[in-house]
Amino acid sequence: xxxxxxxxxxxxxxxxxxxxxxxxxxxxxxxxxxxxxxxxxxxxxxxxxxxxxxxxxxxxxxxxxxxxxxxxxxxxxxxxxxxxxxxxxxxxxxxxxxxxxxxxxxxxxxxxxxxxxxxxxxxxxxxxxxxxxxxxxxxxxxxxxxxxxxxxxxxxxxxxxxxxxxxxxxxxxxxxxxxxxxxxxxxxxxxxxxxxxxxxxxxxxxxxxxxxxxxxxxxxxxxxxxxxxxxxxxxxxxxxxxxxxxxxxxxxxxxxxxxxxxxxxxxxxxxxxxxxxxxxxxxxxxxxxxxxxxxxxxxxxxxxxxxxxxxxxxxxxxxxxxxxxxxxxxxxx
Numbered sequence: 518x519x520x521x522x523x524x525x526x527x528x529x530x531x532x533x534x535x536x537x538x539x540x541x542x543x544x545x546x547x548x549x550x551x552x553x554x555x556x557x558x559x560x561x562x563x564x565x566x567x568x569x570x571x572x573x574x575x576x577x578x579x580x581x582x583x584x585x586x587x588x589x590x591x592x593x594x595x596x597x598x599x600x601x602x603x604x605x606x607x608x609x610x611x612x613x614x615x616x617x618x619x620x621x622x623x624x625x626x627x628x629x630x631x632x633x634x635x636x637x638x639x640x641x642x643x644x645x646x647x648x649x650x651x652x653x654x655x656x657x658x659x660x661x662x663x664x665x666x667x668x669x670x671x672x673x674x675x676x677x678x679x680x681x682x683x684x685x686x687x688x689x690x691x692x693x694x695x696x697x698x699x700x701x702x703x704x705x706x707x708x709x710x711x712x713x714x715x716x717x718x719x720x721x722x723x724x725x726x727x728x729x730x731x732x733x734x735x736x737x738x739x740x741x742x743x744x745x746x747x748x749x750x751x752x753x754x755x756x757x758x759x760x761x762x763x764x765x766x767x768x769x770x771x772x773x774x775x776x777x778x779x780x781x782x783x784x785x786x787x788x789x790x791x792x793x794x795x796x797x798x799x800x801x802x803x804x805x806x807x808x809x810x811x812x813x814x815x816x817x818x819x820x821x822x823x824x825x826x827x828x829x830x831x832x833x834x835x836x837x838x839x840x841x842x843x844x845x846x847x848x849x850x
Contacts, residue, residue: 539575540709543605545624546580546593547647549614553695554641555587558609560722561702569714577601581624588614599627605636607705612642616665625651632689639690639705641698648689649673658687662694682786699724708836711846712802747780751792758797758820763789797821798834805843812839 542562546555563576579596586592602608608631613620628651632638640648645661646669648654655675660666666680679685684692684701692701699722707715750770754761766789767777781789800819804810810818816827831839 539572540606541575541577541604542607542609543577543579543601544609544611545599545602546578546585546587546611547613547620547624548582548585549588550585550593551612551614551642552587552589552591554612554644554698555593557641557695557698558611558702561699561706561718562607562609566714566718569717570710572710574709577605581621599623602627602631602636605631607637607639609702610638610640610644610647612644613647616643616646616668620647620650628653637690637705639692639701641692641701642694645669645691646672648691649676653689654691657689658685659689659691660685660693661691664694696724711806711842712799713806713846713848716803747784751781754793755796755800758793758800759818761793761820763793766793793820794830795834798830801827801831801839802835802842805839806846806848809849815839 542558544555544558544562559576559578562574563578565573567573577596578593579598579601580593581599583595583598584592585595608628610628624647628638628648632651632653638648638653640661642662643665645654645659646665649659649669649672654673658677658679659669660679660682661669663680666678669676670678680693682693683697684690684704690701690705692698703715703719703724706718747770750766753769754766757765763774763777767774770777772780778789781787781792785792787795797819798821801815801821804815804818808815811824812827813824816822816824819827821827821830828839831837831842835842837845
């Protein structure tokens, strides 16, 4: 029997290992859906990855109407159509063909009904317009491709549109243009199956294992004294999480603290302190999954200091306590 987790992420499903049925992901295609934006959730959720976890997703790609085609003329089988949304655990709405074309009323009604059942709903790029048209983004933060953000905000003033980020979770999930959907989909895998599985999926499709939703969509590079060497410096910092400091990172990069702050913030969307805390939290995730180390030992190894400090930051960033995370995703024993 399913029940929602008592965490910030009210849509997170229980561990697949504790369910008797697989998590069903449904992608709904509308007429002339952009092919790339449709392919992204199909690649992440629709490829059989039961070699990574026996509880991999059950996946359906369906069309809102018979005869639906993509922007490149490929026909999308209707499948179960909108009926598939009735028993979905996650529904993903890809980009729409035009932000100026109204979505089918029956699709809007089906999304409203699914949201009422507590189904996790996500949009890719301009798919946010479909969610907004359904009234599901009212009073929430959301994002879309930066080229469409002003139009979304003007048309739906009750939606707080943030065009500076890759993806947002505020009850529903919305992602920015094209490749940002990869980051959002991988984050959903991370929530459902843990960091190790999500990282391996990212490795297989040859993308970075994790880009936080707060990272900037579009960056205009400016010359800096550390730009070309920053990747090496950040890799060095990841290898020394137990003891590294912001000052040591700046010294390794041969830059002032102010220059380091500007550069890391510009490139990652996070301050150096936020970036370092995020990396330490991710390292703690992996250790919780792959070792039997105590919480205190993991805190020391990742530079989070004490067990209490780790528990606080882990719950704030991941949404559940480290002990619960381990019980869900441990691969040891």
